[in-house]
Amino acid sequence: MKTIITFAFCLCFLSASYSQDKKTEATKIEELPEVVISQLKDFSKYIPSNNPDAVIQKTQNEFLSYKLNDEHKNFDEYLVTLENKKGSLVATYDQKGVLLQVSEKYVNVELPREIINSVYISYPDWTITKSKFEYSQQQGEILKKAYVLKLKKDNKTRNLLVSSTGEIIKTTKAVVMN
Numbered sequence: 001m002k003t004i005i006t007f008a009f010c011l012c013f014l015s016a017s018y019s020q021d022k023k024t025e026a027t028k029i030e031e032l033p034e035v036v037i038s039q040l041k042d043f044s045k046y047i048p049s050n051n052p053d054a055v056i057q058k059t060q061n062e063f064l065s066y067k068l069n070d071e072h073k074n075f076d077e078y079l080v081t082l083e084n085k086k087g088s089l090v091a092t093y094d095q096k097g098v099l100l101q102v103s104e105k106y107v108n109v110e111l112p113r114e115i116i117n118s119v120y121i122s123y124p125d126w127t128i129t130k131s132k133f134e135y136s137q138q139q140g141e142i143l144k145k146a147y148v149l150k151l152k153k154d155n156k157t158r159n160l161l162v163s164s165t166g167e168i169i170k171t172t173k174a175v176v177m178n
Helices: 002-018 054-065 070-074 113-122
Strands: 077-083 087-094 099-107 127-138 141-153 156-163 168-175
Touching (some): 054 077, 054 087, 054 099, 113 141, 113 156, 113 168
Antiparallel strands (some): 077 087, 087 099, 099 127, 127 141, 141 156, 156 168
């Protein structure tokens, strides 16, 4: 009787574990909602950059969870700086605790698929050697959200300024002398 109960238990356990659907799907990047930073009468919002790089996401999440203390009331502006191995996020608050502006700069970032596709379609034989992400907003309005890329092909290099949607904004040529 003991073996029958053990067998039935194992059978139930195994059937439950195989009932989960194991589909492999590509990671979908969804637009994040705007986040209210201050709950005061005057408030400003932080709009996350929706970057696929895990280090940038972690820094932005730390910023979202940051709470101002009462010490900021003694100053006209209050500066918050978060740094990591790839760059930094700098935010400025006023004396009421309202978010005024955010500036983020990171190097060697993981690029979104739209950026990679756009660059390799426009420059098929080139290789991306360096990447930099710049993001800034002021009072809830995004001022800059762009990638600066360095491309290399043979003895030539090229710098690109690419928008977050993959549109190539600016190109500069440089020749490497060996």
